[in-house]
Amino acid sequence: MKKKISAGILRLNKQVFKLFGKHISKNQIRFLAAGHLDILESERSGIGFEDRTSGRQFIDAFSSAGCFNVGRMNGEVIKALDDPDISDMGNYMVLSRNKIEFAKKLAAVSPGDLNRVVLTGSGADSIECALKLALGATGRKSIVSMVNAYHGHSGFSLSAGGKDYYKQLFLPLKPGFIYVPFGDLDAMRKAVSRDTAAIILEPVQGEGGIHVGSDDYLRGLRSLCDELGIMLIFDEIQTGFGRTGRLFYSEYSGVVPDIMTLAKSISGGVYPNGAVVYRDIDILNGFVDAHPGFHDSFGGGSEIGCIVSSKVIDYLVDNVVWENAGRMGDKFRKGLDRLMEKNPKIIREIRGKGLMLGVEYLHEFMGVLMADNLAKEGVFAAYSGNAPQVMRFMIPITAVERDIDSILLKIEHAVKGMRFYLALMLPLARVMIFRNILNNVNVLIAVNNFLRKLHLA
Amino acid sequence: MNTSINKNIGEWESLLRDAASVFSKGLIERIKSEGLAMLEKGGHGSVLVDSTGKEYIDCFTSAGSFNLGRGRADLLRVLRESARQTDQGNFIAISEEKAMLAQRLASFMPPALECALFTVVRGEAMDAACKLARGFTGRSEIITVDGGWYGHTGFSLGMSDCCERDLFGQGIPKITAVPFGDVDAARRALTKNTAAFVLETVQAENGCRYAEEEYYASLRRLCDEAGAILIVDESQTGFGRTGYRFSFDCFKFIPDIAVLGEAITGGMFPMTAIAFTGRLKSFFDEHPLIHLCTFGGHDVGCRVAVSAIDLYVAERPWENARRMGGLLFERLDGISTRYPGMVCGIEGKGLLFSITMKDEVNARRFCVEAGGSGFVCARGRVNGSSVVLRPVLTISEDDVRMIAEAVENTLKTMNKG
Numbered sequence: 001m002k003k004k005i006s007a008g009i010l011r012l013n014k015q016v017f018k019l020f021g022k023h024i025s026k027n028q029i030r031f032l033a034a035g036h037l038d039i040l041e042s043e044r045s046g047i048g049f050e051d052r053t054s055g056r057q058f059i060d061a062f063s064s065a066g067c068f069n070v071g072r073m074n075g076e077v078i079k080a081l082d083d084p085d086i087s088d089m090g091n092y093m094v095l096s097r098n099k100i101e102f103a104k105k106l107a108a109v110s111p112g113d114l115n116r117v118v119l120t121g122s123g124a125d126s127i128e129c130a131l132k133l134a135l136g137a138t139g140r141k142s143i144v145s146m147v148n149a150y151h152g153h154s155g156f157s158l159s160a161g162g163k164d165y166y167k168q169l170f171l172p173l174k175p176g177f178i179y180v181p182f183g184d185l186d187a188m189r190k191a192v193s194r195d196t197a198a199i200i201l202e203p204v205q206g207e208g209g210i211h212v213g214s215d216d217y218l219r220g221l222r223s224l225c226d227e228l229g230i231m232l233i234f235d236e237i238q239t240g241f242g243r244t245g246r247l248f249y250s251e252y253s254g255v256v257p258d259i260m261t262l263a264k265s266i267s268g269g270v271y272p273n274g275a276v277v278y279r280d281i282d283i284l285n286g287f288v289d290a291h292p293g294f295h296d297s298f299g300g301g302s303e304i305g306c307i308v309s310s311k312v313i314d315y316l317v318d319n320v321v322w323e324n325a326g327r328m329g330d331k332f333r334k335g336l337d338r339l340m341e342k343n344p345k346i347i348r349e350i351r352g353k354g355l356m357l358g359v360e361y362l363h364e365f366m367g368v369l370m371a372d373n374l375a376k377e378g379v380f381a382a383y384s385g386n387a388p389q390v391m392r393f394m395i396p397i398t399a400v401e402r403d404i405d406s407i408l409l410k411i412e413h414a415v416k417g418m419r420f421y422l423a424l425m426l427p428l429a430r431v432m433i434f435r436n437i438l439n440n441v442n443v444l445i446a447v448n449n450f451l452r453k454l455h456l457a
Numbered sequence: 458m459n460t461s462i463n464k465n466i467g468e469w470e471s472l473l474r475d476a477a478s479v480f481s482k483g484l485i486e487r488i489k490s491e492g493l494a495m496l497e498k499g500g501h502g503s504v505l506v507d508s509t510g511k512e513y514i515d516c517f518t519s520a521g522s523f524n525l526g527r528g529r530a531d532l533l534r535v536l537r538e539s540a541r542q543t544d545q546g547n548f549i550a551i552s553e554e555k556a557m558l559a560q561r562l563a564s565f566m567p568p569a570l571e572c573a574l575f576t577v578v579r580g581e582a583m584d585a586a587c588k589l590a591r592g593f594t595g596r597s598e599i600i601t602v603d604g605g606w607y608g609h610t611g612f613s614l615g616m617s618d619c620c621e622r623d624l625f626g627q628g629i630p631k632i633t634a635v636p637f638g639d640v641d642a643a644r645r646a647l648t649k650n651t652a653a654f655v656l657e658t659v660q661a662e663n664g665c666r667y668a669e670e671e672y673y674a675s676l677r678r679l680c681d682e683a684g685a686i687l688i689v690d691e692s693q694t695g696f697g698r699t700g701y702r703f704s705f706d707c708f709k710f711i712p713d714i715a716v717l718g719e720a721i722t723g724g725m726f727p728m729t730a731i732a733f734t735g736r737l738k739s740f741f742d743e744h745p746l747i748h749l750c751t752f753g754g755h756d757v758g759c760r761v762a763v764s765a766i767d768l769y770v771a772e773r774p775w776e777n778a779r780r781m782g783g784l785l786f787e788r789l790d791g792i793s794t795r796y797p798g799m800v801c802g803i804e805g806k807g808l809l810f811s812i813t814m815k816d817e818v819n820a821r822r823f824c825v826e827a828g829g830s831g832f833v834c835a836r837g838r839v840n841g842s843s844v845v846l847r848p849v850l851t852i853s854e855d856d857v858r859m860i861a862e863a864v865e866n867t868l869k870t871m872n873k874g
């Protein structure tokens with residue numbers, strides 16, 4: 001399992017950290033190190049990679065927040081790059097056969113009358129496009145988003161975000177956004193009016209801590225939107241392309257949003273791309289016909305991106321990968337539920353759908369410790385900086401039964417490993433003031449980096 | 458022969474119908490009226506090849522992405538090989554590719570701009586620059602100039618001087634524009650509440666307007682005095698386009714943040730970036746992972762970019778751009794004086810040109826007729842009466858001659874019609 005690493009590679013690794021610290025961010029290394037996420041990935045394939053420092057094999061339980069739906073370094077997708085006609089990205093604005101073919105393919109697999117496509121370059125780019133489409137088409141001013149929503153970091157996508165943590169240093173952002181609690185239809189009813197251009201949500205909140213939108217909730221939103229002429233935007237950037245056990249999460253409820261945003265996994269992890277798909281309805285078509293250049297993405301929908309993304313869709317469809325995600329997700333979920341029953345002092349709740357699973361720990365400080373313990377077992381799992389008590393498990397959805405057995409075993413070991421720390425910390429955590437200190441991210445990072453050093457020494 | 462033409466036309470029309478139904482009718486009307494009604498198959502050297510095999514001199518180059526020439530086999534090889542060795546990686550993670558590109562870019566930029574953040578589309582890069590300025594200074598006001606164009610995302614759109622900006626309700630607040638080239642206006646606008654002053658040195662989408670060297674030197678000084686961050690958008694002007702590595706080299710000043718476009722990969726990979734000072738980087742040390750971007754710093758893209766920068770260093774395309782730009786400018790200038798009724802003027806730096814036509818109708822007609830004369834180009838987004846010419850930077854004297862002739866032929870045809 002564990003490979004011997006040459007002195008040359010180890011020297012190179014040191015150099016990488018040094019350069020990263022010098023030119024990008026030193027504290028990012030410290031932050032990642034606290035959760036044992038300061039790992040250099042090599043030999044990426046299937047559901048994981050090898051740690052270039054320890055030589056240990058890792059399961060990738062983060063998947064760049066849901067990008068690797070065809071597995072890591074999928075040979076068939078990579079082969080698409082061998083297309084002899086490829087010369088470069090091509091000119092944005094100029095059409096090509098590959099761009100049209102990709103858009104048609106995407107429209108064909110999208111639910112309901114989601115038949116129209118705008119090509120984009122990233123998740124944030126898709127969100128910008130979707131918000132502008134809704135605002136432009138309705139001529140209305142306000143948008144309702146969700147508390148804890150995550151839509152990206154560009155100007156408007158950040159404005160739509162429901163976490164102050166990401167926004168507070170950059171204010172003021174675009175006005176007109178209202179944030180309501182996820183899943184609360186009554187709150188939504190009170191928030192919307194005939195001045196609402198759009199309701200935007202991730203039908204399963206990802207970064208916010210894996211909150212699953214129920215069928216009733218999504219249907220409720222749909223009828224509210226129909227009643228008031230509001231555009232319903234589903235951000236399926238994480239949930240899309242099979243992650244939740246359907247090709248798109250909206251298929252569970254049968255709710256067709258007016259606008260759907262996509263990115264991440266459409267790239268196959270190989271070449272960036274994104275898209276917005278919208279319904280073939282007059283209000284949206286009219287706007288786009290009048291303003292066809294309302295969102296020209298220069299790097300998005302490139303020639304190469306479209307060739308790769310077409311292949312990704314083919315692969316997902318040919319292998320019905322979402323069904324696998326559903327089956328493996330059920331198995332994974334059952335295992336986690338059993339683990340929770342056995343460890344009520346550590347795990348509070350398991351949430352999710354398909355292979356988009358979240359484990360909520362009892363205390364915030366546990367996220368960092370678990371990340372560390374999981375890394376020791378060979379599982380790369382990220383806690384989020386501003387909700388460290390929730391850990392996302394989003395392994396590549398091409399995983400097979402054996403992989404699920406293996407990751408469950410590793411998680412079980414990691415939970416066992418927690419007991420050592422908990423003997424120390426749980427008594428402290430009972431006292432409010434200590435709990436606050438422990439749950440402070442900066443304290444956590446310092447403490448855990450210290451513990452890691454002790455452990456190494 | 459005839460049947461194959463008919464077959465091509467048949468296929469073209471059926472694809473166009475498909476495109477109209479999957480994109481929009483408006484888009485098809487737009488590409489037709491803008492002279493871009495073709496299916497691009499690819500490109501090599503200085504030309505774009507359409508699906509029928511017809512070649513055009515590419516004077517659009519995806520708004521200045523293909524500075525090293527179209528269809529670079531060496532970069533394509535790097536892309537293919539890299540994709541077999543690695544993938545995008547986890548975006549939060551440290552990687553050799555990110556570190557190496559950051560170092561390579563630092564060695565390519567002026568020493569002061571030694572730090573970097575990698576992004577995907579140009580607008581995102583500019584948005585990140587504005588956020589960095591706000592975050593670092595703790596101030597909110599952003600000053601820009603009239604006539605600029607930066608992209609389609611929140612901050613970028615808010616600073617861009619185009620009608621599309623007003624379609625989406627109120628944008629990001631605290632953005633104001635002052636007249637370009639006006640030092641006094643800049644002085645009045647820059648206060649202790651100013652986070653950033655943002656501009657392009659050469660306004661590619663606005664008739665390639667630029668100012669005197671002193672203007673940029675004054676801005677540099679005024680920003681320093683006010684404690685504001687000077688942001689320059691080099692997404693069109695960078696990587697040799699103006700006859701210098703970066704346009705700020707041409708105008709002899711150094712910004713705090715430079716926004717870089719897809720030319721960073723030679724147009725082989727959707728990557729953009731911001732390069733900034735070590736002083737500004739302290740913000741990302743204090744707030745790690747505060748600006749996230751899934752495909753930013755894509756490991757495959759980083760490798761492509763490192764190779765592209767190697768090529769820039771080896772080939773120094775800015776030298777050719779300066780020489781060929783000089784030749785082309787002379788020819789175009791001569792031509793424009795022969796068509797005083799249609800052409801109002803020529804402006805440009807290096808291989809970034811703008812022909813300002815009498816009005817938008819004529820600019821559109823120019824772009825449509827250009828195809829018949831064997832080249833493609835696009836109108837300016839801010840000044841719709843302008844036509845931008847930005848060929849690859851590796852063109853030869855023959856290419857210069859051909860472009861000049863094609864421009865003249867286009868004007869001749871318009872004169873007849």
Ligand SMILES: Cc1ncc(COP(=O)(O)O)c(C=O)c1O
Binds near residue numbers: 122
């Ligand atoms: C639901 C959702 N929306 C939008 C985004 C932003 O995507 P990108 O990072 O490509 O800009 C993300 C990325 O994590 C996401 O998870």
